[in-house]
Amino acid sequence: MKEFNLEAYLKDVEHLVNIDSGSHNVAGITTVADFFSERFEALGWNVKRHIFRDDLGPTLEMRNGDFEHIDVLMIGHMDTVFPDGTAAERPFKIEDGKAYGPGAGDMKNGLVTMYYAAKELTELGGLGLNVCIVMNGDEEISSQGSKGLLTELAKKSSACFVYESGRSGGKLVNKRKGLAKYVVEFTGKPAHAGVAPQDGASAIHEMAYWIPQLIKLNQYEIGTSLNVGVVKGGTVPNVVAASASMEIDTRFEMIEEQQRIERMFSYLEKNITVPGVTAKVKMMGSRPPMNPSDETESLMAIVESVGAEIGFDVGWVATGGGSDGNFTAAAGCPSLDGMGPFGGDAHTDHEWFVVERVEPTHRLAMGILSALSANKQANDGKIVL
Numbered sequence: 001m002k003e004f005n006l007e008a009y010l011k012d013v014e015h016l017v018n019i020d021s022g023s024h025n026v027a028g029i030t031t032v033a034d035f036f037s038e039r040f041e042a043l044g045w046n047v048k049r050h051i052f053r054d055d056l057g058p059t060l061e062m063r064n065g066d067f068e069h070i071d072v073l074m075i076g077h078m079d080t081v082f083p084d085g086t087a088a089e090r091p092f093k094i095e096d097g098k099a100y101g102p103g104a105g106d107m108k109n110g111l112v113t114m115y116y117a118a119k120e121l122t123e124l125g126g127l128g129l130n131v132c133i134v135m136n137g138d139e140e141i142s143s144q145g146s147k148g149l150l151t152e153l154a155k156k157s158s159a160c161f162v163y164e165s166g167r168s169g170g171k172l173v174n175k176r177k178g179l180a181k182y183v184v185e186f187t188g189k190p191a192h193a194g195v196a197p198q199d200g201a202s203a204i205h206e207m208a209y210w211i212p213q214l215i216k217l218n219q220y221e222i223g224t225s226l227n228v229g230v231v232k233g234g235t236v237p238n239v240v241a242a243s244a245s246m247e248i249d250t251r252f253e254m255i256e257e258q259q260r261i262e263r264m265f266s267y268l269e270k271n272i273t274v275p276g277v278t279a280k281v282k283m284m285g286s287r288p289p290m291n292p293s294d295e296t297e298s299l300m301a302i303v304e305s306v307g308a309e310i311g312f313d314v315g316w317v318a319t320g321g322g323s324d325g326n327f328t329a330a331a332g333c334p335s336l337d338g339m340g341p342f343g344g345d346a347h348t349d350h351e352w353f354v355v356e357r358v359e360p361t362h363r364l365a366m367g368i369l370s371a372l373s374a375n376k377q378a379n380d381g382k383i384v385l
């Protein structure tokens, strides 16, 4: 077992946390990408940089050789949800065993964990594994540019690990809800609310009619939820509102539930109650549910046995939050998430990860790579789950 250099790890995370890399900060994400390109090139890996759109940060696709089939796909994102200036406002710090700073736990910790796993794997001669590491720059905005690449790579991969932070008590994530966001725009006709209200068509009145109808779609017991999170509309009280809109977040464990929600939206568009109003529903991004397949269960068993060997108490947790694991799982690749060091309070000003969980997480990553290498050798050069 090689020694793990925690100090170097923390120095790298500090460097990266102190670079603002919000999803819309292309320059910042590029700086993070440059850091990893250089590091992985120094390891002798092939680094490919994808630019999907000018307004999105780059995505790195890094491989430890030339190959078509990928044994292990590892994924993380370089973007954060924080605006420019956050890194200067509250730079990386360690307090009482926890590391803080924008993106510390979501997920610059996981990115650096992937790098140290790649480094040790390379020093071990690669263990006969074809490994591909992807770092995208648009995960926090639904991986608008990179989701096609992630899906394509997942289809060619035997197993996928997402290095978002692990959960409390060593728990990893094997199940995530699907999600879809929508905007419903209502267009009516303005009129003076005192002089000629009958000449108007209120977009707000129409929208208000639909909110209770939509809320009826909630079925928490089967994991379906619909939240009308933002409503806008109208101008002043004495004018019949010509426009109104609402933003809706939906979550579901089964794709059939998303279809049920979408049927309601098309019903809404065709069944307006205020004459003169029209409605248009737009989908603003979605992720399919990540549900464990039989192969995922086998992969979980491998991870559990590695955990038992090294004293990492592996447990599993389902979450309502989405990640790129939703795409790789939907592409048919057994996918596990939460592989990064234990962290929490993502997207808040006090997100963190636990420093003493860094090394065990690294050991788990290396143990998994060894176990998958042995699996590949035992199965004539292809991982069988």
Ligand SMILES: [Zn+2]
Binding pocket: 077, 106, 107, 139, 164
């Ligand atoms: Zn994340």
